[in-house]
Amino acid sequence: MTGRAPLGSTAVEVDGLTKRYGAVEALRGVSFTVAVGEVFALLGPNGAGKTTTVEILEGFRRRDGGTVTVLGVDPAGRPRSLRQRLGIVLQECAVESNLTVREVLARNAGFYPDPRPVDEVVELVGLGEKADSRVARLSGGQQRRLDVGLGIIGRPELVFLDEPTTGFDPSARRGAWDLVRSLTAGGTTVILTTHYMDEAEALADRVAVVAAGRVVAQGPPSSLGGRDVGEAKIRFALPDGVEPAALPVDVRSVPSGFEVSTTEEVEVLHALTSWSIAHHVPLVGLTVERLTLEDVYLRLTAASGAPLPAGSATVERATGSKDRARRAGARRA
Amino acid sequence: MSSAGPRSQSAGQERARQLAGELRLVVRQLRYEQLSFWRNRFGAIFTVGFSVVFLLLLAAGGGTQRSSALGGIEEIQYYVPGFAAYGVMSACYNNLGIQIVVRRQTGLLKRLRLSPIATWVLFGAVLANAAVVSVVQVGLLLAIGRLGFHVVLPHAWLAFALAVLVGIASFAALGVAVSTLVPSQESAGPIISLVFFILLFLSGLWFPLTPGSGLAQVANYFPIHHLIVAFFAPFDTLPGASPWAWHDLGVVALWGVVATVVALRRFEWDPRRN
Structure with a gap:
């Protein structure tokens, strides 16, 4: 041997x-x-x-x-x-x-x-x-x-x-x-x-x-693709009759309610929860989620010209560049 | 070599030792190839059983008739060398060709290519396996012919051995060559066996061809008829004919050489995707 x-x-x-x-x-x-x-x-x-x-x-x-x-x-x-x-x-x-x-x-x-x-x-x-x-x-x-x-x-x-x-x-x-x-x-x-x-x-x-x-x-x-420091997704739903325009941040509609993608999740959460308490409007099912490895993978592979796998919301906005993703996230927030 | 120093002498010994190790590996591989072959009942029956059963059927159905195409000898005296040739062709062309396609398409060849075994050891064992199966069949058919039907055994044993050897080498090359033309596992049997059985039918295995007939002229272009003739000649049953069928052996060998070139040029280790 x-x-x-x-x-x-x-x-x-x-x-x-x-x-x-x-x-x-x-x-x-x-x-x-x-x-x-x-x-x-x-x-x-x-x-x-x-x-x-x-x-x-x-x-x-x-x-x-x-x-x-x-x-x-x-x-x-x-x-x-x-x-x-x-x-x-x-x-x-x-x-x-x-x-x-x-x-x-x-x-x-x-x-x-x-x-x-x-x-x-x-x-x-x-x-x-x-x-x-x-x-x-x-x-x-x-x-x-x-x-x-x-x-x-x-x-x-x-x-x-x-x-x-x-x-x-x-x-x-x-x-x-x-x-x-x-x-x-x-x-x-x-x-x-x-x-x-x-x-x-x-x-x-x-x-x-x-x-x-x-x-x-x-x-x-x-930490692949900066997922440990990259953007997080905040999701919640609003009671009937409350319009998302009333919220202090820009949100996107998703099937389960609304979603914010941001790299400044602490600030965004603070704004949302303060608003919720001040207006007595609950944020139903509030969750904060980091990018999964799959999210990162789909972004990376989509950005390099590979065929788009179906069913991922993040792919639509994929940029492949951490900085651009961060800027986009900050703008939405 | 007497001028060589002790260093090159020990290098020579090292090479000899390595070669001995490789040869042991060929024998070892051959054992597993044999296990694999005989345990595969379908393949074993198709290759070995087929020749025995057909010889018996043909013998039972008028094998003792005298053939006008063959100068009045008993037909069984023709069928024994004919089916011995079939046995060699079946083991080396049909069985080996299908086996290589299956092994290639299932990834087995690729796996062996990636393992440390030397390519020549691998092929040595595979070809030796086909040769052993061939020789077993030839022996079996001669024994059945002799004991069951009092067939005369080859007088010119050397000529017979040469025909067996040329048959094994050429048809094994044809088997490897045809495997490179088959795209998938499913089409291996149909393509390889269909060609084989059509040509067998044309080549005088079931009935001796009348020299100069249209069928004989077609069969002349292919190696099967020539191998049957080369197997038949050493029995020395026709007065005045030579036991050494040089022309026929030459045609078979020529096919073997062409097949070897095709096999070497086209051989692939990884599964073919369609």
């Missing part, structure tokens, strides 16, 4: 990565770094370039430009010494259906110099009772867990998870998340792609939002 890189050193470095398929520019200068021991999530709409980026890091696809270092090595030549240090879980459940769980794991263990014991992996992915069942007889969720097992059988230093919980029921998702957390507890670096915001929020130390072949934002999920 070779010594692993210490926690905090660089596991993956991507700089100015470009790739085109014919006339389509799939990647237009993607850059990010991932530290050893980190869980890094690539978020983005379908076709944004997540999978292409990951496939280049895995050595499966060649890049057109930019530099890429994975565990200190350029993956372009698919050196075997690098492949032995990677674990890869693809979107497709790709396992020979006529072999048993144990056989498939044992076979793949033979590809690596220092694999985990098969029984250990069987337990880790919770397939103890199915170890001698043929893969064809597993449920979809069980096959997915076997997939994850195959991804970690070689004791990888870096694991790629491509949409690991797509199609899972809620309890299976929790199980998968626990598994990812147990990997990182052992110091394994994880790069995952997902379009579930709650997944990114639950697992990732840092996320990068990819849209139209570029990284449009990156950072910890809690």
Whole structure:
């Protein structure tokens, strides 16, 4: 067993990565770094370039430009010494259906110099009772867990998870998340792609939002796109007969009543509640809400020319620029 | 090599050690390929069972008649090498071609490409698997022919072995090549098997072709008829004919070479999306 890189050193470095398929520019200068021991999530709409980026890091696809270092090595030549240090879980459940769980794991263990014991992996992915069942007889969720097992059988230093919980029921998702957390507890670096915001929020130390072949934002999920300091939404309803024109601030009509988006929520709340007390008019169901990760994501991806997902009020006013959003919010307030 | 110093000698030993490791891995992979093949009842029956059942049916339905197209020998003496050739073609072209499409479209090839296993180890095992299935079938059909119908076994064993070898290599190449032309898992069976069975029908598997007939002229362009002839010749049942069907082996090999070029140029690891 070779010594692993210490926690905090660089596991993956991507700089100015470009790739085109014919006339389509799939990647237009993607850059990010991932530290050893980190869980890094690539978020983005379908076709944004997540999978292409990951496939280049895995050595499966060649890049057109930019530099890429994975565990200190350029993956372009698919050196075997690098492949032995990677674990890869693809979107497709790709396992020979006529072999048993144990056989498939044992076979793949033979590809690596220092694999985990098969029984250990069987337990880790919770397939103890199915170890001698043929893969064809597993449920979809069980096959997915076997997939994850195959991804970690070689004791990888870096694991790629491509949409690991797509199609899972809620309890299976929790199980998968626990598994990812147990990997990182052992110091394994994880790069995952997902379009579930709650997944990114639950697992990732840092996320990068990819849209139209570029990284449009990156950072910890809690502060991505300035959502920790950005605008808040104040919502309430008014009793029948009270016109919003009487309010001290400009509001928008929403199905549940009225809404104010502002970066100065303390001031706006003060104005509203003072008015409410002075005029004896209740603010029914008053709530203050920060932008969700999804709000930020939708803004970022909409601003960079990706197709607009339906059903988000914030998208209509998306500007992609924190300052402009702030000014707009202040004006409305 | 005597001038090489101890360092290059140990480098040579290292390479030899690595090669031995890789070969062990091929054998190991082959074991799993075999498990996978024989457990897939549909594939095993279609490939192996089919040839045995048809040989028995044809033998029962007048296999001891004498064929005018073949100089008056018993037809069963033609069907045994014919179905042995079918067995090789079925295992190497039909089964392998469909298997590769399915593996590509389900992402299995991609996963193996991403794993540390060397490409040649992977393909070595897959091709060896097709070869083992082929040889098992040839052995089975010869045994049935000999024990059940007193068929004469090949006199020219070397010529027969060469025909089996050329058949396995060329039809495996054709199987890989045709897999690159199939866009989806659903169309693999229809495209690959349909072509196969139509050509089989035209190529004299069910009945010996009369030399010079229109059908024989069409069949001449394709490798199937030539492989059947190359399997038949070493039995040495026709007086004055050579057991070495060089012309036929050459045509089969030529198809194999073209197929290899197509396979190498067009092979893809990731699932094709439509």
